[in-house]
Amino acid sequence: MSNVELIDGKQIASDIREELKGRVQELKEEGRVPGISVVLVGDNPASQTYVNMKDKAAEEIGIYSDKKEVSDDISEQELLGIIDDLNNDDEIDGILVQLPLPDHIDEHKVIESIDPAKDVDGFHPVNTGRLFSGQQDKLRFDPCTPKGIIELIERQGIDIEGKDAVILGRSNIVGKPVAHLLIEKNATITICHSRTDDLAGKASSADILVAAVGRPEFVTEDMVKEGACVIDVGINRVDGELVGDVDFEAVKEKAGPITPVPGGVGPMTIAMLMHNTVKAREHHGV
Numbered sequence: 583m584s585n586v587e588l589i590d591g592k593q594i595a596s597d598i599r600e601e602l603k604g605r606v607q608e609l610k611e612e613g614r615v616p617g618i619s620v621v622l623v624g625d626n627p628a629s630q631t632y633v634n635m636k637d638k639a640a641e642e643i644g645i646y647s648d649k650k651e652v653s654d655d656i657s658e659q660e661l662l663g664i665i666d667d668l669n670n671d672d673e674i675d676g677i678l679v680q681l682p683l684p685d686h687i688d689e690h691k692v693i694e695s696i697d698p699a700k701d702v703d704g705f706h707p708v709n710t711g712r713l714f715s716g717q718q719d720k721l722r723f724d725p726c727t728p729k730g731i732i733e734l735i736e737r738q739g740i741d742i743e744g745k746d747a748v749i750l751g752r753s754n755i756v757g758k759p760v761a762h763l764l765i766e767k768n769a770t771i772t773i774c775h776s777r778t779d780d781l782a783g784k785a786s787s788a789d790i791l792v793a794a795v796g797r798p799e800f801v802t803e804d805m806v807k808e809g810a811c812v813i814d815v816g817i818n819r820v821d822g823e824l825v826g827d828v829d830f831e832a833v834k835e836k837a838g839p840i841t842p843v844p845g846g847v848g849p850m851t852i853a854m855l856m857h858n859t860v861k862a863r864e865h866h867g868v
């Protein structure tokens with residue numbers, strides 16, 4: 583008999599979307615329909631898939647969704663103009679620019695042009711600053727994938743406080759913010775990256791291991807402590823198949839609770855985007 587404890591991100595994300603429907607209904611009764619605008623630059627197939635998933639999730643929950651698709655030769659100035667219009671549009675509570683952007687556009691400039699109170703991706707320096715300085719008393723949007731990871735762990739009934747968490751990867755979108763969210767939950771953090779000495783040794787000391795390196799099946803059995811919670815953030819396409827950063831088959835029996843790919847962290851990213859959009863509407867004026 584298998585003793586694998588799967589963390590079912592698809593089910594947990596569905597529960598969260600169901601919870602959000604009630605909050606949206608209350609807002610609608612006050613005539614305050616939440617609205618999100620998702621801007622897609624170019625025709626990257628993966629980005630198109632994610633944008634369509636966001637659009638569908640919003641529609642299902644009752645959030646107004648405005649999808650803006652623009653050509654990949656749009657100038658930076660034109661894109662900034664679109665964002666400026668959205669910043670001033672009262673029907674739009676959340677603005678998201680799908681990443682990655684074409685090389686001729688400065689990603690930081692674009693993110694910084696979004697009104698922080700509409701930054702439902704949680705990438706604006708005002709929001710990351712509030713996260714990194716632990717400000718919980720101000721309106722703050724946390725990045726969706728890191729926030730989704732915390733929700734997955736907690737809804738699985740795992741207590742984060744006092745645990746040793748090791749994060750593989752130091753990206754601005756996942757590694758750094760998830761470290762801060764875990765610190766806020768009183769975990770002890772180690773962030774590993776491509777220059778880390780004895781990465782396997784550090785990973786195998788973790789009670790909670792978050793793999794966000796972008797390398798298919800990078801985490802092998804020897805890198806996992808018996809019973810550790812393993813969170814796989816990888817979304818790598820290999821021969822048309824979606825593969826995580828964890829060698830799931832090799833690790834699943836040794837690990838404790840573990841997320842699959844697909845069906846783990848991915849669906850939580852979109853659920854948390856919906857959560858942030860509803861939160862934005864709740865904070866915006868009548």
Ligand SMILES: Nc1nc2c(c(=O)[nH]1)N[C@@H](CN(C=O)c1ccc(C(=O)N[C@@H](CCC(=O)O)C(=O)O)cc1)CN2
Pocket residue numbers: 631632635678679680681682703726727817824843844845846847848849850851852
């Ligand atoms: N502006 C942003 N851009 C990007 C983000 C982001 O949070 N904001 N994150 C990623 C892509 N992403 C959302 O945009 C995303 C990735 C994966 C999934 C997901 O549900 N994956 C499924 C599988 C889907 C498939 O078959 O391809 C899963 O893991 O089960 C959702 C959202 C980069 N860009």
